[in-house]
Amino acid sequence: xxxxxxxxxxxxxxxxxxxxxxxxxxxxxxxxxxxxxxxxxxxxxxxxxxxxxxxxxxxxxxxxxxxxxxxxxxxxxxxxxxxxxxxxxxxxxxxxxxxxxxxxxxxxxxxxxxxxxxxxxxxxxxxxxxxxxxxxxxxxxxxxxxxxxxxxxxxxxxxxxxxxxxxxxxxxxxxxxxxxxxxxxxxxxxxxxxxxxxxxxxxxxxxxxxxxxxxxxxxxxxxxxxxxxxxxxxxxxxxxxxxxxxxxxxxxxxxxxxxxxxxxxxxxxxxxxxxxxxxxxxxxxxxxxxxxxxxxxxxxxxxxxxxxxxxxxxxxxxxxxxxxxxxxxxxxxxxxxxxxxxxxxxxxxxxxxxxxxxxxxxxxxxxxxxxxxxxxxxxxxxxxxxxxxxxxxxxxxxxxxxxxxxxxxxxxxxxxxxxxxxxxxxxxxxxxxxxxxxxxxxxxxxxxxxxxxxxxxxxxxxxxxxxxxxxxxxxxxxxxxxxxxxxxxxxxxxxxxxxxxxxxxxxxxxxxxxxxxxxxxxxxxxxxxxxxxxxxxxxxxxxxxxxxxxxxxxxxxxxxxxxxxxxxxxxxxxxxxxxxxxxxxxxxxxxxxxxxxxxxxxxxxxxxxxxxxxxxxxxxxxxxxxxxxxxxxxxxxxxxxxxxxxxxxxxxxxxxxxxxxxxxxxxxxxxxxxxxxxxxxxxxxxxxxxxxxxxxxxxxxxxxxxxxxxxxxxxxxxxxxxxxxxxxxxxxxxxxxxxxxxxxxxxxxxxxxxxxxxxxxxxxxxxxxxxxxxxxxxxxxxxxxxxxxxxxxxxxxxxxxxxxxxxxxxxxxxxxxxxxxxxxxxxxxxxxxxxxxxxxxxxxxxxxxxxxxxxxxxxx
Amino acid sequence: xxxxxxxxxxxxxxxxxxxxxxxxxxxxxxxxxxxxxxxxxxxxxxxxxxxxxxxxxxxxxxxxxxxxxxxxxxxxxxxxxxxxxxxxxxxxxxxxxxxxxxxxxxxxxxxxxxxx
Numbered sequence: 007x008x009x010x011x012x013x014x015x016x017x018x019x020x021x022x023x024x025x026x027x028x029x030x031x032x033x034x035x036x037x038x039x040x041x042x043x044x045x046x047x048x049x050x051x052x053x054x055x056x057x058x059x060x061x062x063x064x065x066x067x068x069x070x071x072x073x074x075x076x077x078x079x080x081x082x083x084x085x086x087x088x089x090x091x092x093x094x095x096x097x098x099x100x101x102x103x104x105x106x107x108x109x110x111x112x113x114x115x116x117x118x119x120x121x122x123x124x125x126x127x128x129x130x131x132x133x134x135x136x137x138x139x140x141x142x143x144x145x146x147x148x149x150x151x152x153x154x155x156x157x158x159x160x161x162x163x164x165x166x167x168x169x170x171x172x173x174x175x176x177x178x179x180x181x182x183x184x185x186x187x188x189x190x191x192x193x194x195x196x197x198x199x200x201x202x203x204x205x206x207x208x209x210x211x212x213x214x215x216x217x218x219x220x221x222x223x224x225x226x227x228x229x230x231x232x233x234x235x236x237x238x239x240x241x242x243x244x245x246x247x248x249x250x251x252x253x254x255x256x257x258x259x260x261x262x263x264x265x266x267x268x269x270x271x272x273x274x275x276x277x278x279x280x281x282x283x284x285x286x287x288x289x290x291x292x293x294x295x296x297x298x299x300x301x302x303x304x305x306x307x308x309x310x311x312x313x314x315x316x317x318x319x320x321x322x323x324x325x326x327x328x329x330x331x332x333x334x335x336x337x338x339x340x341x342x343x344x345x346x347x348x349x350x351x352x353x354x355x356x357x358x359x360x361x362x363x364x365x366x367x368x369x370x371x372x373x374x375x376x377x378x379x380x381x382x383x384x385x386x387x388x389x390x391x392x393x394x395x396x397x398x399x400x401x402x403x404x405x406x407x408x409x410x411x412x413x414x415x416x417x418x419x420x421x422x423x424x425x426x427x428x429x430x431x432x433x434x435x436x437x438x439x440x441x442x443x444x445x446x447x448x449x450x451x452x453x454x455x456x457x458x459x460x461x462x463x464x465x466x467x468x469x470x471x472x473x474x475x476x477x478x479x480x481x482x483x484x485x486x487x488x489x490x491x492x493x494x495x496x497x498x499x500x501x502x503x504x505x506x507x508x509x510x511x512x513x514x515x516x517x518x519x520x521x522x523x524x525x526x527x528x529x530x531x532x533x534x535x536x537x538x539x540x541x542x543x544x545x546x547x548x549x550x551x552x553x554x555x556x557x558x559x560x561x562x563x564x565x566x567x568x569x570x571x572x573x574x575x576x577x578x579x580x581x582x583x584x585x586x587x588x589x590x591x592x593x594x595x596x597x598x599x600x601x602x603x604x605x606x607x608x609x610x611x612x613x614x615x616x617x618x619x620x621x622x623x624x625x626x627x628x629x630x631x632x633x634x635x636x637x638x639x640x641x642x643x644x645x646x647x648x649x650x651x652x653x654x655x656x657x658x659x660x661x662x663x664x665x666x667x668x669x670x671x672x673x674x675x676x677x678x679x680x681x682x683x684x685x686x687x688x689x690x691x692x693x694x695x696x697x698x699x700x701x702x703x704x705x706x707x708x709x710x711x712x713x714x715x716x717x718x719x720x721x722x723x724x725x726x727x728x729x730x731x732x733x734x735x736x737x738x739x740x741x742x743x744x745x746x747x748x749x750x751x752x753x754x755x756x757x758x759x760x761x762x763x764x765x766x767x768x769x770x771x772x773x774x775x776x777x778x779x780x781x782x783x784x785x786x787x788x789x790x791x792x793x794x795x796x797x798x799x800x801x802x803x804x805x806x807x808x809x810x811x812x813x814x815x816x817x818x819x820x821x822x823x824x825x826x827x828x829x830x831x832x833x834x835x836x837x838x839x840x841x842x843x844x845x846x847x848x849x850x851x852x853x854x855x856x857x858x859x860x861x862x863x864x865x866x
Numbered sequence: 867x868x869x870x871x872x873x874x875x876x877x878x879x880x881x882x883x884x885x886x887x888x889x890x891x892x893x894x895x896x897x898x899x900x901x902x903x904x905x906x907x908x909x910x911x912x913x914x915x916x917x918x919x920x921x922x923x924x925x926x927x928x929x930x931x932x933x934x935x936x937x938x939x940x941x942x943x944x945x946x947x948x949x950x951x952x953x954x955x956x957x958x959x960x961x962x963x964x965x966x967x968x969x970x971x972x973x974x975x976x977x978x979x980x981x982x
Contacts, residue, residue, distance in 0.1 A: 598935075601928040625928075634927035635870065635946035768931060770942060 008194075010210070011187040012047055015178050019051045022176045023147045027058075027115045031141030033170060037154040038180030041211030041226065041293050044151040047180065048119055051149070058115035058145075059083065065125040066253040067292065069334055070349065070364050072327035073129045073356030076120050077105075084108050098129070098357050099537075099574060102136045115145045122292075123152040123163060127358040128395075135166045142174050154179070165612055182208030192217060211291050218278060230279070230297040237277055240270045244287075245279060249298035250310050250335065254286040262317055311335030326352050330365065339372045346372070347384060354391060363391035363400070370404075382411040386424065389431070398435045405431055419460055422452035426464045433471065436615070436650045445471050449484075459500065462491040466504040473511040476654040476691040481511035502530040502539045510546040514655075516554055516694070521547065532570075541579035544570060548586045552593070553655070553695055555718075555739050560590050581613050585620040589659075592624045595742035597767060601628050615647045616656065622647070623659040630667055631743075633771030641667065645680055657684045658696035665703035670775050675700075675707040685711060694718045701725060702747075705830045724748050727836030729756070743767060750776055751833055753804035754785070783827045784809045803844055810837045815854045869907075872920045872930055873943040879915040898936050902929040921947075 009016065015036075022032040036044050052060055061083055063076025072078070074092070081089055085108050091101040109116055120126075120134055137148050157163055167175070183191065185203045191210070192199040197217045205224070206212040215229035223229040234245050244266055248255045260266065266274075274280050279294060280287045289295035299307070315332040318324045326349035333341035350365035366388035373381050385408035392401035405428045412420040425448035432441035445468045452461040469485030472478075485508035492501035505527035512520030524547050531540035544567035551560035564587050571580040585607055591600035604621040607613055613621070622644035629637035641663060648656040661684030665675035675681050685704065688696035698721030704711040705725060717725070720735035729751040736745035746763035749756040757780065764773040785805050803811065813823045820838065824831045838850070847853035882888045899906055902924070909920040924930045927944045934941045 598928075598932065602932075605926065605928060629927065632927070632931070632944075634931075634944050635868075636927060768941065 009043070009046060009050055010191055011183050012043065012050075012180070015047055015180060016050060018176055018178055019047070019147075019149070020054075023051070023055065023115070023117065026117075026141075026145055026147040029143065029145050031144045031146040031148070032174060032176050033138040033141060033148045033150065034176040034178060035167060036149060036151045036178045036180065039155050039182075039209065040153055041209045041291060042180045042182065043210045044180060045121060045291075046210075047178075048121070048149055048151055052117065052119065055115075055117050058117060059112055060117050060119070062119040063121065064253060065120070065122045065127075065130060067122075067125050067296075068252055068327050068331045070327055070330060070353070070361045070368075071125055071127040071130075071358075072325045073127050073353045073358040073361065074133065075127065075325075075327075076130055077133065078325075080118075085111075098132075102133065103573075105133075106137075106140060109146055110144055115147070117147050117149065119149045119151070121151045123150050124156045124161075126163075127353065127356075127361045128162070129353075129356040129358040131162045131166070132357060134163075138166060138170060138175070162612075165610065168610075183210055183213065184208065188213055211293060215294070226293055227297040227300075230294045231301055233277065233279060234298055237273065238270075240264075240266065241273045241277070244270065244274050245277075245298055246302060246306065247310060247314075248280060248287055248289060249295050249302065250307055250332075251314065252295070252331070253292070254283075254288040257282070257285050257287060259314065259317055260287060263313055308336055312338065315341060330368070334368065339375075342372045343369060343376070347387070350387065350391070354387075359391050359394040363388060363395055363397060366391055367400075378411050378415055382408045382415075382420070385411070386427070389427065393431055393434070398431060401431050402428065402435060418451055418455045419457040422448045422455070422457055422464060423460050425451065426460070426467050429467055429471070433474070438471075438475070438652045442471060459495065459497055462488050462495065462497060462500045462504075465491070466500055466507060469504060469507040469511075473507045473514075474653055474655070476514070476687075476693055478511045478515050478691075482508055485511065498530055498534055499536060499539070502527045502534075502536055502543075505530070506539065506543050506546060510550055513547075513550045514553060515692075520550070521559075524550075537574060537576060538579075540570065541567075541574075541576045545579055545582050545586075548583050549655075552586050552590050555593070555695075555741070557590055557594060557740055560586070564590075577612070578614055578617070581607060581610070582617045585617045585624075588624045589620050592628065594740050595767060597628050600624050615651070619644055619647050619651075619656045620659065623663055627659075627663045627666065630663065630670060631767070631769040631772045633774070637667075649680065654684070654687050654691055654693055654696060658688065658693065658699070661685070661696075662699045662703065665700060665707065669703060669707050670771050672775075672778075673707065674709050675704045676709040676711060689715060692716065698722065706828070708825065708828055720744065720748075724751070725830055725832060727751075727830065727832035727834070729833070729836075743769070743772075750780075751829065753806050755804070757785070779828060783829075784812075803841065807837055807841050807844070810834065811841055811853065811857055814838070814841070814850050815857070867903075867905075867923045867925060868946050869949070870922045870924060870927065870930060871945045871947050872922055872934075872941060873945075874918045874920065874940045875942055876916050876918070876940070880911060880918060881915070895937050895939075899933045901936075902933050904929050904933050 019034055019036075022034050025032055036048060038044060052062065061080040063079035065071060065076055077092065081092060084092075084105065088101065088104040088108055091097045091104055094101070109118075118137065120130070123131070123134060126134070134148075134150055137146075138150075141148050152163060185208070188203040188206065188208055189199040191213055192202055195214075195217045202213060202216060206216055209226075212226045212229070215226055215233070216223055219229040219232045223232060234242065237245065243264055244260060247260060247263060251259070274287075275282060279289060281290055282288075289298075302310075311332045315329065315336050315338065318329060318332065326345055329345040330342065330349045333345055346365045346369035350362045350369065353359070353365060354362035366384060370381075370384055370388055373384060376384070385404045389401045389404035389408065392398070392404065405424060409421060409424040409428060412424055425444045429441045429444035429448060432438075432444060445464070448464040449461070449468050452464050465484050465488035469481045469483075469488055472481035472484060485504050488500060488504035489508065492498075492504055505523045509520045509523030509525075509527060513524065514520070524543050528540055528543035528547070530536075531543060544563060547563040548560055548567060551557070551563055564583055567580070567583045571583070584603060588600045588603040588607070591597070591603065601624070604625040607617065607621040608625065622640050626637050626640035626644060629635070629640065641660075644660050645664070648660040651657075657680070661681045664678050665681045668675040668678055668681070676685070681700065681704075684696070685700050688700055692715045694716050695718050697715055698718030701711065701717055702721050702724060720732050720739065723729075723735060724732035724747075729748045732748040733745050733752070733756070736742075736748055742763050746760040749760035749763075752760075761773060761776060764776065783806075809827075810823060813826060818826065820831050820834045823829075823838075824834045827834065842848070842850075842853055845853050845856045847856050882891060896906060904925075905923040907921040907923060909918050911918050922930055927946075930944055931941055
């Protein structure tokens with residue numbers, strides 16, 4: 007076949023293949039609207055690829071696609087091990103790895119073609135993603151074809167393409183033919199080009215259809231139907247049958263149902279509508295098949311589906327997705343009920359959770375006649391698959407429906423089990439109050455009936471919610487019960503879960519023992535292959551290390567997590583850890599890296615709120631401190647997200663950002679309801695870090711708010727007025743911005759250093775506000791250099807101390823001075839005692855008198 | 867893409883000669899900007915050459931700061947802006963037409979200056 011106006015596209019594919027032959031694998035994305043010639047182009051490449059191996063698979067337009075369908079198409083080319091894994095339960099990571107090993111082991115270049123990915127199931131998309139991320143150093147060209155106009159912005163393919171580096175991905179958009187191209191095509195077929203370009207818009211498939219139709223048709227559909235209508239009835243029957251089977255139809259199926267004569271077969275093939283290949287017939291293009299299918303009267307289509315279903319049922323090994331497709335097409339409830347749940351289980355097994363959820367939903371729609379227990383079971387499976395695919399409202403609905411059935415049947419064990427799930431799903435949906443309620447109900451119910459592992463799970467879930475909300479004692483109390491039971495029953499999965507919950511709760515409050523428990527949970531999870539639990543352990547190790555400012559530890563956990571995630575594509579967890587990497591960089595003063603990482607996460611559509619919150623908070627705070635535009639919008643969004651969770655760990659960074667904004671604007675932090683609410687929550691939960699940060703900003707904005715509880719040591723020093731010790735403490739943990747804030751409370755020797763730090767961080771807004779504050783407090787000539795001023799003072803008083811002295815002379819109390827200077831009372835006390843010491847005075851009055859004698863007037 | 871005004875100060879005074887050296891400096895800046903998708907549209911320079919107000923298109927303020935650092939240019943303040951064109955209002959139909967007709971379009975008192 008000769009292609010028109012595709013030389014450049016074909017050349018780029020050949021170039022990519024040539025690179026692959028040298029061991030620099032590439033991923034080629036061939037895309038364009040239906041009928042634009044993607045398959046023809048790829049076919050042309052495949053035909054010319056003689057020295058290497060060709061693997062080719064197709065996705066089909068079934069109601070719910072067969073999981074890993076394209077992989078089955080090419081299964082014969084793989085090793086026995088890979089083929090064996092292909093049907094095996096839950097072995098996806100192993101399957102992909104084995105596939106990769108096969109590709110590496112092959113001597114020569116492999117051309118892998120996955121066609122029509124817009125119809126792919128989730129497992130196939132994961133496969134495409136897995137391969138695309140790994141072909142760079144292999145002699146493999148991966149070609150992916152799809153209709154780009156049928157992918158919405160949130161389609162998983164878009165995310166994958168966004169991620170592929172431009173040097174390993176070759177993007178080949180196919181555009182409609184030009185007017186000249188259309189005329190050329192018409193001429194080669196001995197047809198007039200008149201009006202053809204205007205009617206077809208240059209779509210090559212439409213052009214070829216139009217050429218064979220008589221007169222120029224108004225649409226592809228008209229062109230195809232006109233051609234089909236010209237066929238004799240027996241041939242028409244073959245076309246109708248082939249039309250209800252997506253993609254390709256087995257010749258055996260056509261023979262069994264229609265036993266066509268040799269003459270009819272010849273006619274159908276010469277009509278140009280169907281082609282024959284390796285035991286199957288196929289429409290020349292899916293567009294043509296769909297045109298014929300849609301034109302079939304419903305009763306005809308229904309009876310054809312029923313006949314196909316009947317035949318396929320008699321064939322061993324028919325993919326379940328096909329049976330469901332025809333059962334639904336035939337309107338056969340009993341058959342849908344038989345096959346849909348099995349097909350769903352199959353899809354779930356292959357990791358195509360979206361399709362599994364859809365299939366369970368189909369089955370439920372036909373489940374009227376089902377017994378209660380079976381329906382409750384089906385509902386639970388539906389809920390679980392929906393939960394895995396972020397369709398959380400559907401999950402909650404099915405979960406509640408299943409719960410109602412078990413409750414009605416009086417099955418307490420199942421009821422408790424569903425309550426625990428409902429609790430988890432409500433938490434994911436951000437409905438924390440409901441989650442707490444269901445968690446309590448589950449424990450109460452199961453405790454009465456002492457329901458074995460169900461109770462242990464419920465206890466661990468109870469502990470997890472307490473941990474997430476920052477209620478350490480409760481988390482430990484419930485979690486330890488779960489650990490005890492799980493240990494007694496040797497239930498390693500619950501043990502891993504519960505150890506993680508208790509460990510995280512303890513370590514977040516600085517108990518070293520906690521980290522040990524998470525590490526044990528991690529080791530158990532890795533040993534037994536609990537991927538999600540291991541990922542959660544890495545995530546919690548990282549987040550608690552960052553919040554307790556163990557930055558070295560955090561960096562180590564992040565690098566371990568990265569190597570674990572790299573082999574597994576656990577994207578949502580790796581994003582969460584990346585968000586904490588951004589926070590770590592931010593707190594260590596590496597703002598540029600932090601901002602770049604946070605922006606990258608925020609640009610993605612598939613990032614969950616718990617990941618978005620830290621990323622948004624980091625970027626908002628950087629912009630606030632720099633005085634850059636866009637800070638307000640980010641702060642608004644992150645406040646809404648954090649308030650919806652109601653959890654201190656999400657609210658604390660947001661409240662600190664808002665309190666700092668209040669300082670920058672010269673407002674009182676406690677006037678902000680989010681700050682006030684979070685302050686109260688932090689005090690109630692005794693969170694030293696949140697308390698420290700919030701107390702600090704509240705005092706700095708002139709509010710007198712004391713927590714009572716323990717606060718982070720560096721902030722405690724600062725609030726005690728010991729700015730020097732505080733600055734040292736910040737230096738030793740490695741936080742330059744916080745250190746500069748401490749120095750800002752010091753004398754004129756420390757002020758320039760503080761301002762220099764803000765300058766180097768480009769914290770323009772902080773710098774401006776600090777200067778204003780110093781000016782208002784009467785500090786002058788900050789740029790003059792400290793020693794000159796100090797030494798010019800006979801008593802060796804610093805500028806700040808002279809200023810305090812002046813205020814003492816006015817007869818102000820410490821509280822009043824603190825107010826005037828916007829400093830804490832403790833700080834003022836500290837300065838006053840320094841003044842008394844330097845002047846060798848025993849009281850404030852004596853100091854003022856002494857100053858008069860020494861001729862120390864106004865410090866201006 | 868959002869548009870920004872970037873304020874910069876040059877205490878020693880900005881110098882950008884109108885010769886090969888000046889041209890290559892501009893090309894260098896423009897090329898560095900392009901790495902982050904930043905476009906420098908034009909700048910206003912204070913009469914004493916110590917302050918500039920530069921109009922930029924950029925994906926976000928972080929991108930502006932990043933290229934500023936690579937170009938060794940100072941940044942005081944970044945402000946997101948929109949474009950207001952008074953003649954757009956004058957050309958609006960209906961009630962304003964009469965007054966628009968009466969409006970005398972004329973050149974400024976002095977032609978504005980170009981930075982040299």
